[in-house]
Amino acid sequence: MRITEIREITLPISSPIRNAYIDFSKMNLSLVAVITDVMRNGKPVVGYGFNSNGRYGQGTLMRERFIPRVMEANPETLLDSSGKNLDPHKIWSTMFMNEKPGGHGERSVAMGTIDMAVWDAVAKIEDKPLFQVLSDRYSDGKPDRKVFVYAAGGYYYPGQDHEKLKDEMRSYIDRGYTVVKKKIGGASLDEDLRRIDSILTVLGDGQQLCVDANGRFDRDTAVQYAKALSQYDLFWYEEAGDPLDYELQATLRSYYKNPMATGENLFSMQDARNLIRYGGMRSDRDYLQFDCALSYGLVEYLRTLEMLKEHGWSAKRCIPHGGHQMSLNIAAGLGLGGNESYPDLFQPFGGFPDGVKVENSYITMPDLPGIGFEGKSDLIKVMQELSA
Template identity: 85%
Template sequence: MKIVEIREKTLPISSPIRNAYIDFSKMTLSLVAVITDVVRDGKPVVGYGFNSNGRYGQGQLMRERFLPRIAEAAPESLLDESGNNLDPHKIWATLFKNEKPGGHGERSVAIGTIDMAVWDAVAKIAGVPLFQLLADRYGKGQPNRKVFVYAAGGYYYPGKDDAQLKDEMRSYLDRGYSVVKMKIGGASLDDDLRRIDSVLSILQDGQRLCVDANGRFDLDTAIAYAKAMAPYNLFWYEEAGDPLDYELQATLRNYYKNPMATGENLFSMQDARNLIRHGGMRPDRDWLQFDCALSYGLVEYLRTLDMLKEHGWSASRCIPHGGHQMSLNIAAGLGLGGNESYPDLFQPFGGFPDGVKVENSYVTMPDLPGIGFEGKADLYREMQALSA
């Protein structure tokens, strides 16, 4: 068996929304199809992948550097020991051939997107959901079929007032979420506190709010927000400062005793390890948001999970950024704490397979081969168009 072709298409996911740092008016992503010569039900097995929102499509980088390495490799060098399936670790090593360490920014997104498509193909060839394959290979064989999810939204939007913000959050609560997230840092502290109060006013018992500053604050501002939000008992205070400013994160813990979250903009095991070593993160309450689609894929994520275990962290403290089904499968298969969800944004790439319902902020994984993209009709139409 072999990889016949890998295709990429850059697609828009533009929107007038903004967070504290960027707007999404020109946002794109890369959609990738890994086409194999394995035939199931009369059709070639195709693995699909795409990168998370917040980073742009990487088609040019893929075509110039990474895809030629796969095309030039001997097909048998990319197979597992049985010779009956692809080996994601060997493929990853081929993609990374002749790359220097460090400098993880854009190439980590390109490799992570290809890696997602490879794992989708591997699980489909094996004829099992990816979460089951991961539980069998790297876990205890029993996946967590029920996965915690929270609804991410609350972006700044032209003309959006507090009433509209509350309506948005109510819509998530009505759909079964008990934890919702909103943006802060794109307005003044007083305005953000008013917005927070407006959302808290509609929450019932058992419902919680996260806030996300998207790395906007310097230390003084981060502390000012921490002191003002301390009485709110938020689910978490996310990415207060620059993601690589570990000293800021470590200092902030002295002013904020409630849970904090960060990590979505760390794109390698080494950067994640520096956060654990130097960022003052607390394994009894804080949350880690590393996103495999942006950080070299699942092959690298497995290394990150090994590192966390060595440092006394549980995988259950990881709730990845991105809102995609790849991380949902990893959460179910490897025991992560849950996954982000975009019920309305970045469609058709966000959300779950059709018919999957959110109940008290949990979803039950369906029995779909691979990552399960085929179960989401609007998304699968885009994927089929690429691989046809």
């Protein structure tokens, strides 16, 4: 068997919203199709992948470096020991040829997107859900079919007032979420606190709020917010400062005793290890948000999970950023703590397969081969246009 073609396209996911750092008015992403010569029902098996929101499409890097390396390789060097399926680790190593270590920026997004498509193809060739493939290969073969999810929202946008903010959060609660998220740092501290107070009026027993500064704060501001936020029982205080400012993150533990979260903008196992070594993160309460689609893909994520285990961290402390089905499968197959969800934003790439319901902030993984994209009608339509 072999990969016959890898296609990519840049697509818009723009929206008139902003967080504390960027607006999404010109946001886009890369969609990739890995086409194989394995035939099912008269059609070739195709794996699909895309990168998460917040990072732009990486078509140029794919076309100039990563896709040619895969397509120019001897097809047999990309197969597993059976010769009947692709080996994602071998494909990853092929893509990384002639790349210097360090500098984990945009190339990690390009490789992570292709890697997602490869794993989708691998699981489809096995005719299993990806979460089952992962559990069979790297765990006990018994995946967690129920996965915790929280609703990410609360962005700033023109005309937003407290009533609209409360209506948004009510809509998430009505759809079965018990944990919701709001952006902070895009307004004054006083205004952010007023918005938090408004949201808390619509949350009931057992329902919690996360807040996310998207790396906006310097040390003094991060500490100021930490002190002010300590009055609340928040699910977490997320990404207060620059993601590579480990000293700032470590400082916060002296001012904020409740859970914190960070990691979505760390793009390699090495960066994640530095966070664990120097960022003061607490394995008994804090959360790690590494996103495979932005950080070289699942092959690298497996290395990150192994590193965390060596440092005494449970995979349950990982709740990835991105809101995509790839991380849902990783959570179910490898025992992560859950996954982010965007109920209304970045469509059709966010959300779950059709018919999947949120109950008490958990979803049940459906039995769909691969990542499960074929179960989301609006998404698979876009994907199949690329592979047609």
